[in-house]
Amino acid sequence: MTSGTRDLSTPRVEMRGIRKRFGALEVLRGVDLTVGRGEVVGLVGDNGAGKSTLMKMLAGAVVPDSGEIRVDGTALTGSGPRAARAAGIEMVYQDLALCNDVDVAGNLFLGREIYRPLSRRLDHKRMHEEAAKDLATLHIRISDTRQLVATMSGGQRQAIAIARAVTFEPKVLVLDEPTAALAAREVEMTLQLIRDVSTRGVSVVLITHRLQDLFEVADRFVVLYEGVNHRQMTPSETDLGGLVTAMMGK
Amino acid sequence: MSTETVTPPTGRADRRGARQDFVHRNFGVLSISAVLAVLFVFFSVQTDAFLTTNNLVNVARQVAPTVVVAVAMTFVITTGNIDLSVGSILGLSAAALAIVAESGSAVVALVLALVLGLGIGLVNGALTAFGKLQSFIVTLAALTAVRGLALLITDGYSTPITSDFLLPIGNGRLAGLYTPTWIAVVVVAAGWYVFNHTRFGRYVVAVGSNAESLRRAGVDVRRIQLAVLTLTGLVAGLAGVITAARLASGSSNSGTLFELEVITAVVLGGTALMGGKGSIIGSAIGAVTLGVISNGLVLLRVDVYWVPITQGLILIVAILLNARLFSGISGQRT
Structure with a gap:
């Protein structure tokens, strides 16, 4: 691998045209997702929109039917959890x-x-x-x-789990519902941790049902609806109501 | 509870937390030590013969096989598995030792007895770890089959041991104590070190606590399961050698219900049957406690049938104490 070929404009994570079918149900129908360095992306969508499946693909636990996953420009599609971790996905x-x-x-x-x-x-x-x-x-x-x-406490344990992932010095940290079941003060602690991690240059993809959390930490929202990219917006462009509307496919 | 994030490091609540943690971690050892101390005083007062050097040296020899296997069993139970075959392996190892020593080399007999234990443990471990079977079922099958094998090769008779090489393993003395006692001391020390101070010991706890977490951390959980069950097999073989050498005879019947005595000792010592928490020292003290009970009751001239009854009752009381007090003291969140 030659260094210097990757300029900073290469996104950290690039997922293109991701499709996945489970039996009769097509969960993902050509989804794209890019995440920049140190960027916090809030991945939102109603239940069944395909958020978790998409992230399991990034982590190597699920193989897409078609589409492409690149980390720092290097193809990672379908190479398994170990390769994903080696590529810096936690x-x-x-x-x-x-x-x-x-x-x-x-x-x-x-x-x-x-x-x-x-x-x-x-x-x-x-x-x-x-x-x-x-x-x-x-x-x-x-x-x-x-x-x-x-x-x-739940918050302390969540913090330790995140700290453990961070000590592997990942490029991308994927957090699936990190604040569910936490007390209010512990949520704040976890969000602060996410900010800290991203200022260290780690990209974060955050899946959460607590939309108000996203407005505190996310740089960008990516809204999935029934397996396709529905909307993409920044916190300054919208509000809680707008985000909920987008999640409902409107 | 005293584990709030905002607590400054030197806070009083924090020290209370540390103390609770100490009790939490050592509760099993502390409670079984108390039971042993009470029994010790009771038998010393009630009988003339208990608190004599001769008797104590003998008890220390008698309990050695249980102590040795309890150490290995602690590893197995801490991973959330169980090994029911140790009594049968003990019997097979004892019988094979005597038979081979009678017709051939004592050294070969010794090696064979240990390799038999190791081999059976390896099969138990492989079926559990790689065959994805429950260790309870695998070792239950081995309990039956291995005992049958021991009966088959001996025809049910016991075989005398006369080898000057083998007999000292059961009856040799060093600094006042018998060889089996010294073997037990070495095994406990080694087991304690491995359990508490090596990666293997850490992974044994992690397998029982959250195997999935360990697997995600890149550790092959199956190899840990294979290793612990192989270890109990080997150590049960060693216990067979010690037992046969002490009795100067190898019998296919030796070690009947031995597995239950070992498991009792381990549970008495505070190891959780569900895995994730174990204590080598606790298991050793548990085994000694069972030995002291049977010795004391015999000295009290109580009907010998009272021994298992008493041991069973003490087990129930110890587990009740563990379950009730433990949850109250530790305040464990799940």
Whole structure:
């Protein structure tokens, strides 16, 4: 791969003409989606509009029938979850991400623990230090990385799940309903986290039913309706009512 | 609860949280230690023979096979699996050790007994991890089949062991304690280290806690399941060697209901049957507690049939305490 061929105008994510049929139902009928560097895109649409399927394709979990997915200009269509992750796509699934019986640092380092090569002994001290540093960078206030995740609130757990995805240094972070089931203050915390992540240059695709959240963090809305691109707008062009109207296909 | 995000790091609520976390994590060990202490004092007061060096050294030898297998079983149960075949593997290993030692080399007999355990564990693990079968069913089948195999090769008779190489494994002494006790000490120490201080131990907990999360983190969950079940097989083989060497005889009947004693010990020690939480030290103390109960009751000249009854009752009480107090203290959110 030659460097320098990618100019900044290449979008981070480019999905073109995506189609998917599940049996008789055509869920996606030629959808396009582009996401720029550090951009926060709110992907909205009514239930069944195809938002989650589209994001599962980006994460490599679902293969499109036709269409093209490019990340930084490199084709990624249908190459599987591992390739998607290697290309820098991280998806946070609510409640699937964490081990309740493992502490905060353990969850952040799950699968890539730091250990001393000779004795195979886990370097607990360093993992706790680095976990605390990572959390501080993201302004996540968790005072003790030795706490078990099971004892924490929904918002804290969501924050840890996002922090974990961020420590993989992704190019694109996909969040599916990150604020569902959170208390008001925790929602604010999660939104702030999304802002922080995007200022670090990470692109974010946010799926949520809480449309008011989108007005706080999204740079652009992409509205899907019955499997096609319906509208595209910025928060300054519309209001909550306008967004709801667009979601209903009008 | 005291886990609010705004709590400053040095807050009092935070220290209370840390203390709760300590109790939360060690509740099983603390409660079984208390039970053991009470039993210890009770038997010491009630009998003359209990609190004597001779008796305690003997108890420490008797409980060794249970302790050793309970350590391995803790790994299995923490992943959310179970191994019901350890008693049958113990019997087969003991029988094979005696038979092969009688007709040939003692070293070959020892290696064979251990390899048999390892091999059966490997089959259990492969069927569970790669065959996608429940470990309960797989090891239940092995419990029956392996016991049958042990009966088949012995014809139901026990075989004496006379080898000067093998007998010390059961009866040798070092610094006052018997070899089985030292083996148990080494296994507990190694198990504790691996469980708490290596990636493998971390993944064992993660498999039982949220296997999907571990899988997404890029870890092959099947290899962890294969490893833990192979380990119990090997260690059950070792327990068979220890038992046969101590009794100077290998019998296909040894280790009957041994699996239940081991599982009882592990659960007494605070390991969750649903997985995700385990304690090696707890399991060891649990096994010692069961040994102390049977020893103490015998010394009290209570009818020997009271031993399993008492062990069963103590198990129920311990689990009730765990379930009730535990949920109250930890305040776990799900």
